[in-house]
Amino acid sequence: MKNSFTFKSIILLFLVGMMVPSTNTISAQQSMKYGMLTFNKAVNISGKQRMLSQKMAKSYLYLVENPSDAKAKRDLLTSKIIFEKQNGIINQNSGYKVTKDRIAKVNGIWTEFKKLIESTPNYDNAKKIIDLNTDLLKATNDVVSAVIVESKGANKNDQDLLEDDGSGESDLELKQIINMAGRQRMLSQRLALYYFANQTTLKTKNSEQMLNNVFNEIDGTITMLLISNFNNEKIDEKLGLAMTKWESVKNNKNKLMNQGFKPAEMYKISNDLTKAFNTITGLYEKVKI
Structure with a gap:
């Protein structure tokens, strides 16, 4: 009788143990977020x-x-x-x-x-x-x-390592796209910064080259975003809007490099571009894998 009770107790404890998540599992679940934020949100905010x-x-x-x-x-x-x-x-x-x-x-x-x-x-x-x-x-x-x-x-625990279905790689790629789109916001502001730094009163030997570098990076990154696997109809629509705004600068590069825009006009262009890319970045943040 005593042996039977002991055996049943062991089985019961085993079943209870199966129902309660282990410390490692709890830690893994908690670490899937960046504190109170999602990691996608954290990449967006830090960007x-x-x-x-x-x-x-x-x-x-x-x-x-x-x-x-x-x-x-x-x-x-x-x-x-x-x-x-x-x-x-x-x-x-x-x-x-x-x-x-x-x-x-x-x-x-x-x-x-x-x-x-x-x-x-x-x-x-x-x-x-x-x-x-x-x-x-x-x-x-x-x-x-x-x-x-x-x-x-x-986003990697022991089970992920044993059963890698490629979702971890896709998740990383998404964060890199959020980062890339977020950089466009920064570059939109940096474009105007070096436009103003390139004026006669502030110009240095590097300011013109810096302005040209920013121009090229914005233009090249737009192409990369256009071919992203994470694009959906809404993102494509907003990318089209951003490209329309960018064309007003791209088609007037000589004007950009030679202080042809009025200061208030360049100030507004940079804010409009930033707003457009901020919307795109927010849409990428919400993409589900």
Whole structure:
């Protein structure tokens, strides 16, 4: 009788154990998200930090010669507030030391950059911003890369390794497309930044080449997005809209390189392009695999 009870107890415990997820399983399920965010959302948000770094620099350079423009002042202020808030969100939701270390580097550069953009717009600080903005851009881009690497670890557990159906690779490709589309937002702002940096009062030996490089990267990336396997009818529609806006610049490259656009016109073009690519990036974020 005693032996029968022991055997039944063992069977019962075994069945209960089968019903309760193991610690490893729970950890794997929890790690599928970037804290309170999805990893797709985290890639999108961290990518926006790149854009904001360029938007703040662009707005400052524009305000040097257009100090009474209310929209540019508002853009500079709101971009600063959003940049700081989003940096905190990315940091709070990360469980990866590399990501946190890279965010710390962003914060170090941001301290100096913030002082410059908070100053009354002037040529001396504008030149310092031209020198420093690429450092901030690189640091924010490194955070995006770390988030993508973090997602690779979160989306692989022991069972995935045993039964790899290719979905992990597709998931990584999607995040890379979100990243690519998000870079277009940044490049749209950087285009105007170096358009203003290429004017006589601020021009350096590198500003014209930088402007040309940005032009070529935007144009080349549009082609890559057009052939993405993740495109759907809505994304194709929005890509068409973005291309229409881009054609107004592409067909006037000589005008771009020779200060042929009015400053307010270039300022608006960059914001319109950014808005178009932001919509596209958001659509890629929601793609289901």
